[in-house]
Amino acid sequence: MAGRPREFDREAALEAAMLLFWRKGFAAASMNDLCDAMGVRSPSLYAAFESKEALYLAAIKHYVLIHGQPVWDRLADGATAREGIANLLAAAVETLPKSRMTPAGCMAVLAAVSDEWPAPIAREIRKVRLDMLGSLRARLEAAVANGELPATTDIEALSRFYLSVFQGMAIQAKDGATPAELKGAAEAAMVAWPGDD
Amino acid sequence: MAGRPREFDREAALEAAMLLFWRKGFAAASMNDLCDAMGVRSPSLYAAFESKEALYLAAIKHYVLIHGQPVWDRLADGATAREGIANLLAAAVETLPKSRMTPAGCMAVLAAVSDEWPAPIAREIRKVRLDMLGSLRARLEAAVANGELPATTDIEALSRFYLSVFQGMAIQAKDGATPAELKGAAEAAMVAWPGDD
């Protein structure tokens, strides 16, 4: 196989695109903005990523892998489901506020929250958010299975509740909430753990 | 004052614009879409509302008055702050899911959640969301003042917590959660009320 070698780093360019999409959303991040941020001219960009839509899908996949996974993996940390969820929320407190490296909020929570993003993107984002619910549900089911929580526990309600807290924290982070402010919300949420008194 | 009378109902047109902005957001609702939805040609629209941006500001103001206020007024319903917040969340359960008349979610929670909405709109929406926090804070402060809650209550944490629940419920409603599903989350949240056991 021959051909002139690519002159830019595909991973670094994808990272730059992800950051711009994260901050601006899909429509507001124009191909011009993206080219500037990625340090690539549009024909090279199209050759490497196919289309703006495909670029977004690659970016959100990159986001989930690099930023989402480490936070949601904390669910498995700790001996109990209670500790796991506390760890998840603690990780959210640390990562949701704007930092020197990352925009505020969770890219997957803030995206495709209005109609008429391209349908494939809306589908994918929705899937990511439903996966969050699935992760919580699975952790709670395991806790019921091993007797940590009573069999009467309303798993559906509890997982939707903690998902609400996480997603609401993402909105507040976007509005400028500090880690200390989010920490208060997270700790208040843990008081709702079943059987506590 | 003379002049040809307006042939369309300004309030009805504003209502239609609000519904479209609610569903699509600012950028995705084109002036063409808006004209169609409002039943008005663009020059009449500009004469009545100045610009797309001013139209959005009028629409969000209309939303807060017509849809937001009734829900947040429930905070004052009931003898205690606990009842007030339970009533607020119950109203959210009823109104957030998509209905025959309204799109899913809360227009103010779902809007301006990415950068580069026009700055005046971002400012206004942010103010609406901060007002939600202020309403919760005020209700909790009153509860502490009249001895309903201990003076040691962390009002800041508790109001941010319930705001998280509300905002997270709005996201889940947008993703298709049913009233029954949201009700579970709301009731789980009330378990976190201080001093309950």
Next chain:
DNA sequence: TGAATTATGTGTTGATCATTACAGAAAGAG
């Protein structure tokens, strides 16, 4: 009636957008 005023409808304007045509450059294969 007629002058002043304000609405409506058609059609346009300049800007911005995502995408691509084309020509030149850089590599490997023979």
Next chain:
DNA sequence: CTCTTTCTGTAATGATCAACACATAATTCA
């Protein structure tokens, strides 16, 4: 070196967008 292949840069393409110009119609006031 020459051919093929793949990348890069310039500059265009057609589409869509918000906003408006202009002529016409409807109303009030004098």
